[in-house]
Amino acid sequence: SLQASHDDALALLRTHAAGTAQLHLDIHFTGSVDAIRALNQGRCVMAGFHTLERPPAGSLAQRTYKPLLKPGLHKIIGFARRTQGLIVAPGNPLRLRGMADVVRLRARYVNRALGTGTRVLLDELLAQQGLDRCVLQGYAREEPSHTAVAHAVASGRADAGLGIESAARGAGLGFVPLVHERYHLACLKSALDQPAVQALLVLLRSAAWQHQLGTLAGYESANSGDVQSLSALLPWWGFKGPKR
Numbered sequence: 001s002l003q004a005s006h007d008d009a010l011a012l013l014r015t016h017a018a019g020t021a022q023l024h025l026d027i028h029f030t031g032s033v034d035a036i037r038a039l040n041q042g043r044c045v046m047a048g049f050h051t052l053e054r055p056p057a058g059s060l061a062q063r064t065y066k067p068l069l070k071p072g073l074h075k076i077i078g079f080a081r082r083t084q085g086l087i088v089a090p091g092n093p094l095r096l097r098g099m100a101d102v103v104r105l106r107a108r109y110v111n112r113a114l115g116t117g118t119r120v121l122l123d124e125l126l127a128q129q130g131l132d133r134c135v136l137q138g139y140a141r142e143e144p145s146h147t148a149v150a151h152a153v154a155s156g157r158a159d160a161g162l163g164i165e166s167a168a169r170g171a172g173l174g175f176v177p178l179v180h181e182r183y184h185l186a187c188l189k190s191a192l193d194q195p196a197v198q199a200l201l202v203l204l205r206s207a208a209w210q211h212q213l214g215t216l217a218g219y220e221s222a223n224s225g226d227v228q229s230l231s232a233l234l235p236w237w238g239f240k241g242p243k244r
Helices: 008-020 032-040 060-065 099-104 117-128 146-154 165-170 195-205 207-214
Strands: 002-005 027-030 046-052 074-088 109-112 160-164 174-188
Touching: 002 032, 002 174, 008 027, 008 074, 008 165, 008 195, 008 207, 027 032, 032 046, 032 060, 032 117, 032 174, 046 060, 046 074, 046 117, 060 117, 074 146, 074 165, 074 195, 099 117, 109 117, 109 146, 117 160, 117 174, 146 160, 146 165, 160 165, 165 174, 195 207
Parallel strands: 002 027, 002 046, 109 160
Antiparallel strands: 046 174, 074 160, 074 174
16 A cells, blocks of 8 residues: 555556556555555555656755654655646746746646645745745645646636646646655665565566656656665755854
8 A cells, every 4th residue: 555645646646556566555645644654654655746857955945854754664655756846827928937926926826735745845935935935925825736736727816836747747737847856765674675666666667668758748757666865865864054
């Protein structure tokens, strides 16, 4: 069983796994933070979450995920690299280039819920640019998935929302790329020897899956199926400040 942040590639993987490997993936989509908590409480075998490619020390990502993940206890399995950005109306009529434009033009924004990785990303972007979330029109308005954000924009109920490119393209909308992310699968180190986990690793490393992943807009393979060190991937542990 897998609890995971909403992701189009995981939905594709579920179909691919059932058809090619007779591997049934029981995926429940929730927020990144909630998924890791579920893993730590024994409610799933694996958790899907996402971060900026190189989340810096002192970042909101560190403050969010570091208390939940422990080197020696958890392992990270590479899954994908994906692009997040602004989902906008076709042709980007407001000419939005980033969050500063959304705030400046008072565009109607639609947010993701607390506990989701995309909400962490939004707050990170606002903080980096010195923008106050109180002036973001629609900060308190939440949708449960990237697809729901796209539907809100497509229906004219919102001008923009942060989301993945595949959700924008799937709804025939415009997309303004902002950041690259790594989507990770976390599990307990003790779970790596389970036959189902081993079968999943083989599947993720296969050329057939990596080709299929590349057909999704905004996705590419990045260490798919590789078991990675937590401290190497999220270099917050043992971080030393700059020399004076």
